[in-house]
Amino acid sequence: MRRSFAGLATLGATALGFAVMSLSAACGSGGSTTGGGGSGASTSSTGGGGTCVPETEICDGQDNDCNGEVDEGCACSAGQTQECYTGDTSLVGIGACAMGTQTCDQTGTWGACEGEVLPSAEQCDGQDNDCNDEVDEGFGTVTCGLGVCQQTVDECVAGVPNPCVPGTPEPNEACNGVDDTCDGTVDEGCTCTDGTTQPCYTGAPATKNVGECSDGVQTCQNGQWGACEGDVLPTAEICNGLDDNCDGTEDDGDPGGGSICNTGLSGICGPGVEHCVPDGNGGAAVECVANQSPGPEICDGLDNDCQASTPDGAAEPSFGQPCDGPDSDLCTEGNVVCNGGVLSCSDNTGSTLDLCGGGDQDCDPSSPDGSEDPLNGVPCDGGDSDLCNEGTYSCSGGMLVCSDNTGSTSDVCDGADNDCDPSSPDGSEDPQNGQACDGGDSDLCAEGTYSCSGGMLSCSDNTSSTLDLCGGGDQDCDPSSPDGSEDPQNGQACDGPDTDLCNEGTYSCSGGTLVCSDNTSSTTELCNGGIDDDCDGQIDEGFTRNDNPTCSGGTFGLGTVSGDTGSDVVTDSWYNEEFDVVTITEDSTSSLSVNATAVLTVPAGVDYDLYAYCDGCGGSFIGSSTITGTTGHTEVLEFRKDDTIIIDDSYSVIIEIRHKSSSVCAYWTLNVYGNTNVANTTCN
Numbered sequence: 001m002r003r004s005f006a007g008l009a010t011l012g013a014t015a016l017g018f019a020v021m022s023l024s025a026a027c028g029s030g031g032s033t034t035g036g037g038g039s040g041a042s043t044s045s046t047g048g049g050g051t052c053v054p055e056t057e058i059c060d061g062q063d064n065d066c067n068g069e070v071d072e073g074c075a076c077s078a079g080q081t082q083e084c085y086t087g088d089t090s091l092v093g094i095g096a097c098a099m100g101t102q103t104c105d106q107t108g109t110w111g112a113c114e115g116e117v118l119p120s121a122e123q124c125d126g127q128d129n130d131c132n133d134e135v136d137e138g139f140g141t142v143t144c145g146l147g148v149c150q151q152t153v154d155e156c157v158a159g160v161p162n163p164c165v166p167g168t169p170e171p172n173e174a175c176n177g178v179d180d181t182c183d184g185t186v187d188e189g190c191t192c193t194d195g196t197t198q199p200c201y202t203g204a205p206a207t208k209n210v211g212e213c214s215d216g217v218q219t220c221q222n223g224q225w226g227a228c229e230g231d232v233l234p235t236a237e238i239c240n241g242l243d244d245n246c247d248g249t250e251d252d253g254d255p256g257g258g259s260i261c262n263t264g265l266s267g268i269c270g271p272g273v274e275h276c277v278p279d280g281n282g283g284a285a286v287e288c289v290a291n292q293s294p295g296p297e298i299c300d301g302l303d304n305d306c307q308a309s310t311p312d313g314a315a316e317p318s319f320g321q322p323c324d325g326p327d328s329d330l331c332t333e334g335n336v337v338c339n340g341g342v343l344s345c346s347d348n349t350g351s352t353l354d355l356c357g358g359g360d361q362d363c364d365p366s367s368p369d370g371s372e373d374p375l376n377g378v379p380c381d382g383g384d385s386d387l388c389n390e391g392t393y394s395c396s397g398g399m400l401v402c403s404d405n406t407g408s409t410s411d412v413c414d415g416a417d418n419d420c421d422p423s424s425p426d427g428s429e430d431p432q433n434g435q436a437c438d439g440g441d442s443d444l445c446a447e448g449t450y451s452c453s454g455g456m457l458s459c460s461d462n463t464s465s466t467l468d469l470c471g472g473g474d475q476d477c478d479p480s481s482p483d484g485s486e487d488p489q490n491g492q493a494c495d496g497p498d499t500d501l502c503n504e505g506t507y508s509c510s511g512g513t514l515v516c517s518d519n520t521s522s523t524t525e526l527c528n529g530g531i532d533d534d535c536d537g538q539i540d541e542g543f544t545r546n547d548n549p550t551c552s553g554g555t556f557g558l559g560t561v562s563g564d565t566g567s568d569v570v571t572d573s574w575y576n577e578e579f580d581v582v583t584i585t586e587d588s589t590s591s592l593s594v595n596a597t598a599v600l601t602v603p604a605g606v607d608y609d610l611y612a613y614c615d616g617c618g619g620s621f622i623g624s625s626t627i628t629g630t631t632g633h634t635e636v637l638e639f640r641k642d643d644t645i646i647i648d649d650s651y652s653v654i655i656e657i658r659h660k661s662s663s664v665c666a667y668w669t670l671n672v673y674g675n676t677n678v679a680n681t682t683c684n
Helices: 005-009 013-029
Strands: 042-045 050-053 081-084 100-103 141-144 151-154 197-200 216-221 260-262 271-278 284-290 334-339 342-345 391-396 399-402 448-453 456-459 505-510 513-516 556-562 569-574 578-585 594-602 606-614 621-625 633-641 651-662 668-674
Touching: 556 569, 556 668, 569 578, 578 594, 578 668, 594 606, 594 651, 606 633, 621 633, 633 651, 651 668
Parallel strands: 556 578
Antiparallel strands: 042 050, 081 100, 141 151, 197 216, 260 271, 271 284, 334 342, 391 399, 448 456, 505 513, 569 668, 578 651, 594 633, 594 668, 606 621, 606 651
16 A cells, blocks of 8 residues: 655654554454544453454544555545645736645545635736736726716726716807717707808809809808808899809890991991990990991992992992883883982883884894784774674784684674674574573473573563373473372372371372372271370370279289299289289298299389289288389389298289389280299298
8 A cells, every 4th residue: 555655744743653553453453442542443442452443444544444554545634735726827926816725635635725816807906916917907098978078087097996077068058069068969959060151152053153153151150050141143234244144154135235326337337236245355345236247339229338439239230231121122222220229221212113014113133023013913803794803913914914704793692792783682693582482380381482681591481380280181291291290199198098097108190090009907006115006196095004903803813833942933914003913832841931023024114113912902011112213124022931831831922013104005024933032021
């Protein structure tokens, strides 16, 4: 067994002697002893020697288990101590870092290291807490407060934390770009910072910095922008070479111009208008500007070249040239001059005519002889009996000759003097004058004669038209027209020998007699919605629609429909009021209700309502359908009787069709449908 000499070295002399004694005792008895006493193993004694009683070995410097070995397996003895350090041993002795102490417990195990000081986060306490050989390092500054109250101090001073205390706020916020009230907001309520300035312009935005317009300055006072001062705004444009109204154009609108003036020059260069004109040095001035510039001296009554001594028209190419005046000849008997602004010829001689007789009197070789003779081309009358100029004179061989070779012209009736003889009456030579004629009537009978009046041939036949009536003979003198073709009744509608008044035929002329073609039988009045069938001027007469019948006075039996099986339907149609009866039968053994639906179709022109009663005349009232109107509609009523299981639930319904109003006679239609879906009970 290995023993710890380090442990033994710590024992005193007494402990060592005790240990030797115990070891000796153990070797002699091999167990606990009785008699002699001692801590550790128990002993007992009955005489001179002791007995060792083994116990669990503990690290207490004794042989507790009586095996002759003391504290076997123990790293240390109970109560033994030693220095310890669980951190980096190189830091021991630096700053606050220091060794601790471990104590051995009775199990021979070193306990925790107590009392050691390890590195910790540096604190503001004047100590080197993190053992880096520096005291209170790493502490910076602390800032607190807002605005002007903001303070910044060292976080640690002389090993003591230094508190940061904000300054005192101002009672009111000033518009100075600083948070005076220390609430985190700068210049609240202020539009601007006092004393600052900004450019401004109070004119139209489009004129800003255009032409002479420029910005002014606003200064902030008491947090608000003051008035705009010094800005240059648009002014009325004046003639100065500048853009006074700031629209991008200098002197636009010709400022100062427009007045009529005179330049002092001659002729057309005198009249002018004042205009704003640049002066060549960046400025401008109002000057009188001539309306026209000098030009060639044309003939227009004006001094075009602005030289009073130059004759008007002197620049015209023809000025002063020989010319022929406004006569008909071509003889140049003058010169071109300018009079009143118009070029004219000074030839005032009369026209020299080229007469028929030879020679070129008009100086025009191209004109025939006699072309200007007063009689040349003039109408003339030849050798016929009329007095009409039906030819013209022409120059031939130096003599005037008439070209009228026509025959005599007769004086016909046309309002004109055809024979050119005012003494002969109009139409005196007309071939039809005095002939027999027919007037403006429809017949062809010549009962007058033609005469000329007002330039027209008129017939003296003033008799009325002779009609070709049915009766034989050709009264209208027209062999092509049939007998009776103009008779007023021919072709007219007519009624035959029947009892109605309807014109169902037409008259025709046969054998000199008018005959009606209506061979139809008599037409009787029908109930058909407003038609006068018998043509007597009355509509639907004889068809009563509201005779107010009673149920007890008689009903019309519609028949039977099944109320719980199939799809039976019964139908009735009539034009008058009436009471109908229908039987609705139970045919199914199920618990189905017995149902039916009545549908009354009312045509246009009439208005009927629908009423119904249970179980015969005088029965309980089921209900009514009373839609108003005569444009056509449908009335609907529903019937239902609940199933009573034991008895037959068949029942009858009285249906009343009641007249409300009508303008014509028309047939209504009633359909009763069996086994329909009805929600409400009506006949239990």
